[in-house]
Amino acid sequence: MSEIPFRIAATDGAARTGALVFPRGEIRTPAFMPVGTAATVKAMYAGQVRETGADVVLGNVYHLMLRPGAERVAELGGLHRFMNWPHPILTDSGGFQVMSLSSLRKLDKDGVTFKSHIDGSTHRLTPERSVEIQRLLGADVTMQFDECVRLPAPPAEVERAMRLSLAWAERSKAAFGTPQGRALFGIVQGGDAPDLRKASARALVDIGFDGYAIGGLAVGEPQHVMLAMLEETTPELPAGRPRYLMGVGSPDDLLKSVARGVDMFDCVMPTRAGRHGQAFTRFGKLNLKNARHADDPRPLDPESPCPAARDYSRAYLHHLVKSGEILGMMLLTWANLDYYQRLMEGARAAIAAGRFADYAAETTAGWEAGDR
Numbered sequence: 001m002s003e004i005p006f007r008i009a010a011t012d013g014a015a016r017t018g019a020l021v022f023p024r025g026e027i028r029t030p031a032f033m034p035v036g037t038a039a040t041v042k043a044m045y046a047g048q049v050r051e052t053g054a055d056v057v058l059g060n061v062y063h064l065m066l067r068p069g070a071e072r073v074a075e076l077g078g079l080h081r082f083m084n085w086p087h088p089i090l091t092d093s094g095g096f097q098v099m100s101l102s103s104l105r106k107l108d109k110d111g112v113t114f115k116s117h118i119d120g121s122t123h124r125l126t127p128e129r130s131v132e133i134q135r136l137l138g139a140d141v142t143m144q145f146d147e148c149v150r151l152p153a154p155p156a157e158v159e160r161a162m163r164l165s166l167a168w169a170e171r172s173k174a175a176f177g178t179p180q181g182r183a184l185f186g187i188v189q190g191g192d193a194p195d196l197r198k199a200s201a202r203a204l205v206d207i208g209f210d211g212y213a214i215g216g217l218a219v220g221e222p223q224h225v226m227l228a229m230l231e232e233t234t235p236e237l238p239a240g241r242p243r244y245l246m247g248v249g250s251p252d253d254l255l256k257s258v259a260r261g262v263d264m265f266d267c268v269m270p271t272r273a274g275r276h277g278q279a280f281t282r283f284g285k286l287n288l289k290n291a292r293h294a295d296d297p298r299p300l301d302p303e304s305p306c307p308a309a310r311d312y313s314r315a316y317l318h319h320l321v322k323s324g325e326i327l328g329m330m331l332l333t334w335a336n337l338d339y340y341q342r343l344m345e346g347a348r349a350a351i352a353a354g355r356f357a358d359y360a361a362e363t364t365a366g367w368e369a370g371d372r
């Protein structure tokens with residue numbers, strides 16, 4: 001186990017607030033991690049991502065091994081130097097992206113062989129190679145190599161993938177070693193089966209990790225199933241270590257998952273929605289492509305400290321989005337990431353004040369009240 005301290009400052013029901021302390025800086029929790037798949041948080045420069053309040057960004061083994069290549073990034077000083085992000089980076093281990101992006105993949109008990117979605121070249125990932133790539137990139141948080149099945153799936157398939165992921169958890173940990181100042185997270189699998197979720201969590205805790213991700217969710221199941229699996233899983237995980245729900249989610253997903261003991265999140269939603277003309281606000285989600293914004297002189301939110309949400313009219317944003325202007329993607333990505341970070345900042349403060357349930361209710365009421 002590494003010596004990455006996780007300080008829990010306060011709890012409120014199952015919700016926790018605190019900080020993970022890395023040599024490159026702290027990760028305040030609950031934390032939202034912007035997705036920086038190809039060594040960039042799309043449409044944002046690194047300092048701007050930091051200004052939104054992000055403490056950590058996510059990178060992907062799958063994309064970076066294909067282009068520009070892990071050894072090349074290492075030669076150039078590592079991912080932090082390469083993308084000019086001196087703060088913590090968490091890298092996903094590649095299995096999930098292989099299954100969702102590559103073609104012609106062959107999975108066996110040792111790993112996965114696949115063809116690149118970029119140029120069709122053949123590659124192989126094993127637990128050892130994934131951990132090595134994450135070392136070459138210089139990740140502060142390394143994810144074990146795992147297999148995630150889409151839902152719904154036959155119980156036997158869910159169990160097979162869960163047991164294979166446990167075997168790969170052991171091999172990932174053996175390959176990781178005990179590098180100073182770097183953390184390795186295990187990933188709980190088990191689909192929508194409570195008994196498999198508990199077995200996976202208990203087995204990972206027996207192996208011992210610096211943190212525990214909850215994987216195999218946000219893969220097509222309804223929100224209530226995801227939340228039910230959190231309720232089955234988080235009580236089996238050590239209270240003193242961070243929990244990371246992978247690939248989640250909407251603002252509503254985040255608040256409901258924080259209430260069930262989750263500390264860390266990542267999702268493409270704020271950045272992808274921004275590029276598609278959608279804005280997350282205190283009043284709910286707006287689609288700036290909609291003609292109803294064409295003459296609206298109001299900004300997204302006049303009370304927002306974020307210039308993208310405060311200093312540009314909806315009419316202008318509508319114009320940019322309809323015209324396919326790059327600035328439209330930039331401003332809406334900025335506004336969305338800022339909104340997600342402020343949502344998490346508010347959650348941290350509410351938990352510290354013992355009023356998280358009220359905070360979640362007030363925030364949800366704001367979304368439901370809609371645009372004033």
Ligand SMILES: Nc1nc(=O)c2cc3nc(NCCN4CCCCC4)[nH]c3cc2[nH]1
Binds near residue numbers: 146215
């Ligand atoms: N190593 C690993 N293991 C997982 O079980 C996993 C499970 C995941 N589940 C998601 N869901 C992403 C959902 N996302 C929502 C917004 C639109 C694009 C898809 N991402 C994931 C990433 C994952 N990574």
